[in-house]
Amino acid sequence: MSHSPGPASPDGRWSIGELAEHANVTVKTVRYYSDSGLLPEAGRSSGGHRRYGAEALERLRLIRSLRTLDLPVTEVERVLDREDALEDVIAGQLRQLGSQLAALRWREAALQLLHDCTPEERADRLRLIGAVSSPPSTDAMARFWRLVLPPRLPARLVSAIIEAAVPQPPDDPSPTQVLAFARLHALTEAARPDLCRPGPTRPYEGLHPALLYDGLAEAYALASAELAAGRPPRPGQALDCFVAAHAAAHESKDSPSFRRRLTPTLLQAVDPLMARYWNLAATVTPQETTMGSSHTWLLAALTGHPEPRDNIEAPTGS
Known part of the structure; x- marks a missing residue:
């Protein structure tokens, strides 16, 4: 009272x-x-x-x-x-608190990772985790992609590719996700971009890299939908868009002969470093498809169905 x-x-x-x-x-x-x-x-x-x-x-x-x-x-x-300042102050404090909670959850998962590993693994994992800031930053991965991508690629495409290629650290990570993120950070910090062939975004010697990357973005989005639906690699709009992007970059057109030349070129472009990058990225955000998984699906579709759809019978049951 x-x-x-x-x-x-x-x-x-x-x-x-x-x-x-x-x-x-x-x-x-x-x-x-x-x-x-x-x-x-x-x-x-x-x-x-x-x-x-x-x-x-x-x-x-x-x-x-x-x-x-x-x-x-x-x-x-x-x-x-100022009477009207309370709402701004509350919003700012909520953002700050969210960042602090994310950092605490990251630390908890990192400590659990160290707690659960063997003594032989602990020193290496401690080194990996210690190199990552808290809350974790994606700057090393973004910097890696800026060095890998063609120097004259439009800024809008660079930003879009980085946004799609760089996995964001989960808000509530598991120890496995913390380890994958730390390994991804170490991989991009130590890699020499001048020696990398970045798989799904390799700048082939075409005259129009912007056409290639614009087309690939659309193809990956279509393939991502196919993956989300659980469909196996198959002919369709995603594959046609994928091939068309490469054809445009080479000032060519989709045809049986172009596909026969493109398939071995793409298979040879598979790089172990980039394969590891995409595997780790998929572990960091397992609920999302990556550019790497989309590229793998499209390459499998191209390898299994080398003829343009105009040259084959339409698939049934699609």
Whole structure:
């Protein structure tokens, strides 16, 4: 049951002790908020003691409520100075708390990973995990792709490829995902991009790499839908789009002869480093298809069905 504050002193103001008593806080707390500038004084007594008006009680209660949410003093001051600042402050604190929780969940999974491994594995895993920031950053992977991709590729395509190729660390990772992410980070940090052939995005010696990458993006999206539906590699729009992208880059057209030339070229382009990259990426985000898995599906479709659809009978049961 709440009680109304008692009468103020004869001058209509409270001493610091009286305000503390009405607010059910210590004198030290009132002094701290006063010294911080959050609780202005209404004046001083003839003896130089702090005096507060009745409005200070509600302000002090508001300050206490905001502080129970662990809002820093600077943020409390924003709310007190601007009535419309509370929503922004709350949103900012939620973002910050989300980041802190993600970092804690990452640390928990990393510690569990170290706890569950053998003594022989521990030193290597500790080295891998120690190289990853907390919360984990994808900067090394993004930098790797910027070096691998053609230098004159339009910025919009570079951004789109990086967004699709770089797996984001899970919000609530398992130890297996932490290990895969750490290995992926180490792989891209140590790799020499000048020696890499990045599999599904290899810049073939065509005259129009932008056409190739634009077409591949569409083909991978179509193949991703096929994978999500559990369909095996087969002729169709995804494969046609895939071949058309390569044909456009070479100023050619889809034809039986072009497919016969393209198939061994793509098979030879399979690179162990990139295969490992896509395997690790798939472990980090197992619920998502990757560019690598889409490329593998399309290459299998091309290998198993080398003729354009105009040259073969339409498949049944599709």
